[in-house]
Amino acid sequence: xxxxxxxxxxxxxxxxxxxxxxxxxxxxxxxxxxxxxxxxxxxxxxxxxxxxxxxxxxxxxxxxxxxxxxxxxxxxxxxxxxxxxxxxxxxxxxxxxxxxxxxxxxxxxxxxxxxxxxxxxxxxxxxxxxxxxxxxxxxxxxxxxxxxxxxxxxxxxxxxxxxxxxxxxxxxxxxxxxxxxxxxxxxxxxxxxxxxxxxxxxxxxxxxxxxxxxxxxxxxxxxxxxxxxxxxxxxxxxxxxxxxxxxxxxxxxxxxxxxxxxxxxxxxxxxxxxxxxxxxxxxxxxxxxxxxxxxxxxxxxxxxxxxxxxxxxxxxxxxxxxxxxxxx
Numbered sequence: 001x002x003x004x005x006x007x008x009x010x011x012x013x014x015x016x017x018x019x020x021x022x023x024x025x026x027x028x029x030x031x032x033x034x035x036x037x038x039x040x041x042x043x044x045x046x047x048x049x050x051x052x053x054x055x056x057x058x059x060x061x062x063x064x065x066x067x068x069x070x071x072x073x074x075x076x077x078x079x080x081x082x083x084x085x086x087x088x089x090x091x092x093x094x095x096x097x098x099x100x101x102x103x104x105x106x107x108x109x110x111x112x113x114x115x116x117x118x119x120x121x122x123x124x125x126x127x128x129x130x131x132x133x134x135x136x137x138x139x140x141x142x143x144x145x146x147x148x149x150x151x152x153x154x155x156x157x158x159x160x161x162x163x164x165x166x167x168x169x170x171x172x173x174x175x176x177x178x179x180x181x182x183x184x185x186x187x188x189x190x191x192x193x194x195x196x197x198x199x200x201x202x203x204x205x206x207x208x209x210x211x212x213x214x215x216x217x218x219x220x221x222x223x224x225x226x227x228x229x230x231x232x233x234x235x236x237x238x239x240x241x242x243x244x245x246x247x248x249x250x251x252x253x254x255x256x257x258x259x260x261x262x263x264x265x266x267x268x269x270x271x272x273x274x275x276x277x278x279x280x281x282x283x284x285x286x287x288x289x290x291x292x293x294x295x296x297x298x299x300x301x302x303x304x305x306x307x308x309x310x311x312x313x314x315x316x317x318x319x320x321x322x323x324x325x326x327x328x
Contacts, residue, residue, distance in 0.1 A: 031092045031269040033064040039259075040088075040096040042081025044074040048129065048210065048293065052257050053097045055289055056126065059280035060095070063272055077101055077166075077327065079113060086114040090264035095123065095273065100168050100256050103309065107317040108166045108327040116313065122305040123259040124274045126281070127295040130230035130254045131172050131208040132240065134223045136199055139206075144227040144246035147206070151182035158184045161195035161204040166327045169195070171316065172208040172229065172253035174323040179248045199223060210255060211236050211294030229254050235291055256312075257295075258305055274302050 037060060041053045053070045061068035073081035078101040085096035106116045114120075133144070141147035151158045162170035165188050177184055187204050189195040192213055198204050200222050211234060217223045218237070225240045229252050233242060243251040259277065261270060280286050281297045290297060319325075 030272075031266040033066055033092050033269070035093055036066050037061060037064065037068040037092070038071045038094050039068050040071050040073050040081050040085050040094065042073055042075075042078035042096070042098070042101075045072050048212065048255065049097055049099045049257055051293060052126065052290075052295065055286060056097075056259075056277060056280065059276050059286075060273055063276035064092075077105060077109065079105060079109065083113045085260060085262060086119040088262045090121075090262040090266070092261075092265060092269040095259050095261045096120075098256075098258055098260055100254075102260075103256070103312045104166065104168075104171060104316050104320065105327075106313055107320040108325065117310055119263050120260040121263055121265045121270055122302055122309060123261055123270050124277045124302065125256070125258045125298045125300055125305040125308060126277060127290060127297050128254045128256050129210050129212075129294045130228050130234065130296065131169065132211060132214050132218075132228050132237070133176070133206060133226045133243075134196070134199060134209055134214055134217075135206045135226060136202050136204075137221065137224045138202060139224070141226065142224070144241065144243065144248070147226055148180045148182060151180070151184065155183050156185075158182070158206065159187050159204045160184045161187050161189055161198050161207040163192040163195055164188045164190070166320070166325050168253065168255055169208040170325070171319060172251075173206075174325065175253050175319050176208075176243075176248070176251050178319070178322065179250050196223070208253070215294075227251075230296060234294075236294055270302055 039053050039057050041050050043049050050072065057068040057070055073084050082096060082102060085094060088094035102116065105112060135141065135147065141150045160173045162173065170186055173184060173186065189198060192209060195207050196209060196217060199207050214223065218225055225237065227243045227246050228234055228240045229243055234240060243249065259273065278299045281299045
């Protein structure tokens, strides 16, 4: 038997170890989560964003063997709660639920207390909820094309209600105006409930509303729906044509919801939350609940969400600038 030197043995040992490392997956150190996770919602309890957070939170908590607790931090057009996320320790114990205000506030609020693009780590795009164009039933227009023609023939007389200056419903109407080449006057109210009440009473001509917010009134035939901003027809309202079908594909305003974390949150934690949410969105139980509330699931990677955010900020910044919209 040929004798091997110590150096030869060491060399062979190192070579064998290197080969073995190619076949054995590397074990990545995981961020330890030993306390409950708080999911900050920048609104009070009871709204759509809060409801979605409470549906998603258990799946996030289950991933880490901890409880994920929804914490409502309302105020200042969602900026108080969002700032709380930005200032939190990036230790995986704090994440935040965002909605469309996260996208539009950079263009509406002159001095945001945080940098939307630099102070957060995007985790996952959860869902969207398309908006429905509603009109008073007394209006002669029965389709989107008829409404556009009616608005052009009655320039200066068409009003639309919104839940306030710079809100999603307001921006949707402004986007619609630009794409259709019509004039409408925004009438801001204190909330969506008051706006739809005024529409039913005939004080305004039209408004944009979420599906769930308009369902009861549509079912009772107290308002008429002309179009919806989704890519495909809604499962809740299959009889409502899309803006795409109506010849206005760039009218695509919708509510959006996703999860973010403080900048510097460990990558392995972000990936685990992302994976947990993506798995949840595929479960039949959650799909049913989300559809009942008018949500359309999205999902995807952190990188995809991170790329989508600045593109949307740019898109809505143009609408806000062209319409000269200022936050209240």
